[in-house]
Structures are given as structure tokens and as C-alpha cells.
Amino acid sequence: MTGRRLHPFTLLAIAGALPALAWILPAPAGGMWTAAVALLLTLTPGWRPGLVVFRTALLTAAPFWVFLRLLHDVPTTIAIGLRITTMVASFVWLAATLAPDRLVEATVARGWSVTAAYLFAATITAVPTLRDRARRIVEAQRCRGLSPRGSLGNRLRALRALALPLVLSALHDVDERALALETRGMVSGARRTPLAPPPDSAVERAARWALLAACVAALIWRFK
Amino acid sequence: MIPALRFDGVTFSYGAVAVLRGLSFSIAPGERVALLGKNGAGKSTVVRLITGLERPGEGTVWVGDWNTRDCVPEQLARRVGSVFQHADQQLFARTVREDVSFGPRALGVGEQEVERRTDRALADLDLTAHAGHHPYDLPPALRKLAALAGALALEPGLLVLDEPTIGLDRALRARVSRALLDRSAGNVALLVITHDLTFAAETLERGLVLDRGSLACDESLADLLGDVTRLEPLGLAPPSVAALSVALDLPGRPVRAADAARALARVAQGRPGP
Amino acid sequence: MKSLTLERVSFWYPATEAPALRDVSLEVVQGEVVALVGAVGAGASTVLLAAGDLAPRLTGGRIVGTVSRRDRSAIVLPTPWTQVSGMAFTVWDEVAFGPANLGWPTHEIARQVDRAMAHLELGPLATRDPATLSGGELQRVIIAATLAMDSGLVLFDEPAAELDAEGASALWRLIRALAKGGKAILLATSALDALPDVADRVVWLEDGAVRAVGTPDLLADVAACDAGLGTSVATVWGASGLPGPYPLTVAHAVRQWR
Numbered sequence: 001m002t003g004r005r006l007h008p009f010t011l012l013a014i015a016g017a018l019p020a021l022a023w024i025l026p027a028p029a030g031g032m033w034t035a036a037v038a039l040l041l042t043l044t045p046g047w048r049p050g051l052v053v054f055r056t057a058l059l060t061a062a063p064f065w066v067f068l069r070l071l072h073d074v075p076t077t078i079a080i081g082l083r084i085t086t087m088v089a090s091f092v093w094l095a096a097t098l099a100p101d102r103l104v105e106a107t108v109a110r111g112w113s114v115t116a117a118y119l120f121a122a123t124i125t126a127v128p129t130l131r132d133r134a135r136r137i138v139e140a141q142r143c144r145g146l147s148p149r150g151s152l153g154n155r156l157r158a159l160r161a162l163a164l165p166l167v168l169s170a171l172h173d174v175d176e177r178a179l180a181l182e183t184r185g186m187v188s189g190a191r192r193t194p195l196a197p198p199p200d201s202a203v204e205r206a207a208r209w210a211l212l213a214a215c216v217a218a219l220i221w222r223f224k
Numbered sequence: 225m226i227p228a229l230r231f232d233g234v235t236f237s238y239g240a241v242a243v244l245r246g247l248s249f250s251i252a253p254g255e256r257v258a259l260l261g262k263n264g265a266g267k268s269t270v271v272r273l274i275t276g277l278e279r280p281g282e283g284t285v286w287v288g289d290w291n292t293r294d295c296v297p298e299q300l301a302r303r304v305g306s307v308f309q310h311a312d313q314q315l316f317a318r319t320v321r322e323d324v325s326f327g328p329r330a331l332g333v334g335e336q337e338v339e340r341r342t343d344r345a346l347a348d349l350d351l352t353a354h355a356g357h358h359p360y361d362l363p364p365a366l367r368k369l370a371a372l373a374g375a376l377a378l379e380p381g382l383l384v385l386d387e388p389t390i391g392l393d394r395a396l397r398a399r400v401s402r403a404l405l406d407r408s409a410g411n412v413a414l415l416v417i418t419h420d421l422t423f424a425a426e427t428l429e430r431g432l433v434l435d436r437g438s439l440a441c442d443e444s445l446a447d448l449l450g451d452v453t454r455l456e457p458l459g460l461a462p463p464s465v466a467a468l469s470v471a472l473d474l475p476g477r478p479v480r481a482a483d484a485a486r487a488l489a490r491v492a493q494g495r496p497g498p
Numbered sequence: 499m500k501s502l503t504l505e506r507v508s509f510w511y512p513a514t515e516a517p518a519l520r521d522v523s524l525e526v527v528q529g530e531v532v533a534l535v536g537a538v539g540a541g542a543s544t545v546l547l548a549a550g551d552l553a554p555r556l557t558g559g560r561i562v563g564t565v566s567r568r569d570r571s572a573i574v575l576p577t578p579w580t581q582v583s584g585m586a587f588t589v590w591d592e593v594a595f596g597p598a599n600l601g602w603p604t605h606e607i608a609r610q611v612d613r614a615m616a617h618l619e620l621g622p623l624a625t626r627d628p629a630t631l632s633g634g635e636l637q638r639v640i641i642a643a644t645l646a647m648d649s650g651l652v653l654f655d656e657p658a659a660e661l662d663a664e665g666a667s668a669l670w671r672l673i674r675a676l677a678k679g680g681k682a683i684l685l686a687t688s689a690l691d692a693l694p695d696v697a698d699r700v701v702w703l704e705d706g707a708v709r710a711v712g713t714p715d716l717l718a719d720v721a722a723c724d725a726g727l728g729t730s731v732a733t734v735w736g737a738s739g740l741p742g743p744y745p746l747t748v749a750h751a752v753r754q755w756r
Contacts (some may be wrong), residue, residue, distance in 0.1 A: 143275045222602055488734065
């Protein structure tokens, strides 16, 4: 699995370089290639079976295309749409392959601040947690007679009954989380012991620098 | 008379893991049943099957005369009022009253009927004073009661509750007990998952014990709770009142506090003085 | 030796008129288990938060009086799913999360984690993903994770809430063993019937103030039974009209009956 074999910083570098290149390189070719690479990445084996990651990327990007088409003509829509698709697919891929604990371990191994890494990791893990909770809330509301089908009024009511508890309990949780994490010793400024720092190789380090160089080169070439 | 709930040879697996094996039992209207067993024995799965969130692999789950295979959860809500664990996370309305009335309103009964059911549910749990509060302003224990009120307001023929007393103190547990006994007197069947055997002794009358997916035991709580030899292999311990009845050899071996107190008083009166 | 002292502590949560704690004084000595009992909202959780230096520092609010701690403290909250790090994909890593944050060397971390996991019998779950655990299993993991931080003062808020009967008995035995090993334990629980075997002293909180302090025998007092805080045996005895003193446990009742 890519996630387990590549160093977290490499994953971050890829997920950062693709959208950067998508915006720097001339549309639509630039966006097309980067979007294709990003979507291909979502097909690589991760933790989730099947095409889940790929589908998630497409479904998340789809609404943007709709809005763009409402606002712009076709060429502009395609140009911006491909760039957004690259961003979305890169992030979705990253969320599916980057293990937050490995990111924190990698950060700690470098001697950098844990808190920043944790915040980023927490954002990523928030997604499956919220998704689980959303599922539980949907189930509970259905068992109270809420039908997600039917008239528009019905569906809007349904949305409110699902979204509100999710947001409220998530906010409530955030409150409790800050306190709870302190109870686990997460005090800002403390030096954390790395438990299993992910291995890094010279090849990967070189690849990361190369990606950065590619972005800079593209930038210079673009604005020459 | 059609049972309120019937499991007929139900087998269920999550992927390759068999969770329920050939489970069969039935619950009559008005009957009060405890679903007991160790963590992981399959109890929560039973609830998911009753509410239609899952379908049995083999066998049938009957809610009244409805086969759950033919129903979706929204339909079953007409007959089953369910409260899952951590139900305090499902509350969403601006006020407790609005949240409790959500269920009956979703069922489509008239506005007056919605009011009546909501008022009754709130009164049963002594929540009327909090009806106008925002759910998240209430302490978690009262939020749990609000979630239960939501299920009561559906006025279903069957109530299925998953650990309704976690986090409640004795007074609140007594409130829940009273509300459930009251509904049962109105012929509502109860199925309560609980590891609080004291609560079970006070409120329920029959015990179904699940062990690794099948029924290890199906008998009256009065008989079951005093019998250490039966409870121990199932990972259960007799609740204090039952243990007291056995230790003092009280007539009738009462398992409920009030009955034990009466039996104790009677025996004490009949004893020769010191 | 005193591990924790609260001296005339009053506490108000932010934007709340009524104090959550009123003039509470209590102390916990090393090697002792002190239990906080009371109705929901009586203030037991707040006492634990104050004792653990979480209130008012993280909760906000205002405090009056002094809280002094001799040892480092660790707390087990009643909601294990909020205390989960979200950053560990095995139970072992989850338990190691706290010690790693404390910056200990890896061999020390391994020692503490293995010991804590043995105490809570988590061996079979060591490689499981915490996100897939049941409420009861997660609670045991969080308890192990807290113990692995090896603090002198351990605070428990309804630690047995999610556990089944076996899990709960094992936990009470563990808490006694921890005290015997020299830790100071402050525990809030509604499992009154278990307290005679677990607690050395009981503090009865009512509306944020200390109503009574004593040995677990306190739970057999007429006052406690009337307030719904007596053990089941004492409550039944009292309800039967038999004269006091009420027996605390079944064993006491048998002795008294003879």
C-alpha cells in the first residue's frame, strides 16, 4: 500500500505538488494531466477496498463543475474544473493514504512541533469520525420515522434533522476534545518521543526536492 | 394473539463473523424483557435487526405481523420505538419539546395528536420543566431522558432500548423505570438491553441471555437473578437485592427492592425476639 | 502522605451564576481510594476536573480556594470516545500515546504500556484498531492508557459505566491494587454497591457542597438511604421498617440477621 511504503512527507509533497502544477501550468493541458495523475493515484490500493476513494473524489468534485458551468462558458469551466478536480482528488487521496500517526511520528523525528502536525492529522481523521457519526445519526433519525425521500420540503426537513445533530455534536466534541487531549499529555511545547518513526530513503528525499524544483521551474517558465 | 416481536431461527453475520446463530424467541404485548449477556454477545445486532437497519441472513424477524425484510426503518418506526446507546448525540431541535415531537410529526399524525403524545412523553419522564430548553444546555443525563421521551412519543407497540440507564443516578433510573412500567401496563412490549441487573430486576420480568450469538437462557428474572450457578458462567453476578433474598432465605426470593423490604418486614415480625 | 488537597474550593463555570462547587474541602492520601457520590449534577465531575488541574485552566470559569497536588495526576473521563487520540491505529499505540507525549525513552514506554495492558487484560486486543472497539473495550483501553502515564494521583469519572459485570469487577479489583501499590485514587461513581469493597473513604456531595465524609459505612446511614444514596441492602433494610443501624452489604445483613 502506498501509504505504508512512502514517507509521510513524500505523500504531502505529492499532494501539494499536483494542485500547484495544475494551477501553474497552462490550461487545459496542464490541468488535464495533473487531474489524470491525481485520479489515477486514488485508484492505487489504500486502506479502503474497491473504488471508494476514486468515487469519493469524483463525487466531491462534481458539484464544483455544476457551479462553474452556471457561471462560466465551457472552456473556462473545463480549465478551472480540471484544476479543482486535481485539488480535490489530491486531498481525498492524501486523506485515504496518509496515516496521521505516521505524520506525527515523522514530524517528531525531525524535532518539529507536534501541535501543528496533530492539528493537520486531526483534520484528516475528523473525516471518518464525522462520517461514522453521520451514519449513526441518519440511522437514529430513520428509526424515528424520518424518510429521506419524498417532497422537497420533506428532504429539506430531513437534511436539517441530519446536519444539525452532526454539527452540534461535533462542535460539542471539539470542546471536549481539547480538554481530553490534554489529559493524554498533549501539552504544547512538550517533547514527544517518536515511537516508530517512518523510514525515509535518499531516493524519496531526492524525489521531494525534485517535485519542489519542478514546481519552481514551472513557475519561472510560466512567468518568463 | 400476535406476538409484539418474534425472532424465527435468525442467523446473522457481519462479513465472515457469525454474530447470531439460529436465534428464536417471541415477546407478547405488554411483556417486559431484559436482553442480557457479555459485551460482544450480539445484543446490539438484535436491536439493529428489529429496527430494520439490518436484515437477517437466515430466518425472519417479525414485528407484529410485519416481516422486517419487507420494511425500511422509517416504516418500522410506526411500531418500534428505539433508543440506541449514546442517543444524546441525535438531538437536534432548538428545544427539547421540538425534538421530542419530531417522531410523531414524522409519522404524520395530526398536530393535536402530536401535542398530546409529546406532552405525555415529557410528563412521564418529568421533563416538562425542561421542555423549552435547548437540548445541549441540559446535562448529558437529561439529554438521555430527552432521547427516550422521543421514542415514547412515537407511542409504539414495542420499545427497544439499548442501555438506557448508563450515566443516570438512582433517582433518574427510577423515573425511567416508572415510565416504562406505565407504558407496559398499556400493553406496550419492552425489550431492554442492559448490564444493570438492579434496574432489570426493578423494571423487567423476563430475561433473555445471549451467549456468543445464541440464547443461553430464557426465563423469568425472578428465577434467574437469584441463581449464582446460572449467572456466573454467563459472566453475570446477582444484583444485591436478589443476593440478599437468597442469603436471608426470604420467602418468594424477591428480586425487587420493595418486595424484599416487605418480605423482610414480615419475616422479622414473625421471628421470636432476641 | 497527602497527594491531593482541596481547601475551601468554590468554582463557577463560565457564564453561570450558580456555583458548581461550594466551599469543598477534601484530601486524598497516597495508598487510599476516596469515592465521590451524589446525584447527577452534585459536582463530582467538577471536583475531578479541579483536582486534575483542568478546571478552570481549560474549562474556563472562576475558582476560589486552593487545590494542591503533590503528584502528577491523570484522569479517566466518562466518555472514552473523546479521550481517544485519533492518531493511533492499534491499541498498543493508543496506550503508548500518553507516555510518548511525556517524552519518556522507548524502553520505559514499552514497559509501562505492557504493564498497563496486562492489568486491563488487553493482550488479545493489542493489534486492533481503536476505532473498531465497542464502548466497553474502549473504556478499558483508555483506562490502560491513563495508567500507562504512571501518575501518582489517578482520577476516575464513572470508569465502569460502559463495562459489563465482569469488566466492572475486574476494574474495582484493579483500583484496589493500584492503591495498595501506593497511588492516590479519587473516584466518582454511581455504583454504590461496589463501594464497600473499593473505597476507603466516601465523600457525599450535594448541590456542589460536601454533605458528609466517612467510611463506606456512610452509605448505610438513614440520611443516605433517604437521599437515594444508600447501598441496595441498606435501602431495603430501611424500607422494611427494621430498626437501624442498617447493614451495608449482604454479608453484613447476614451477620445482623443472626
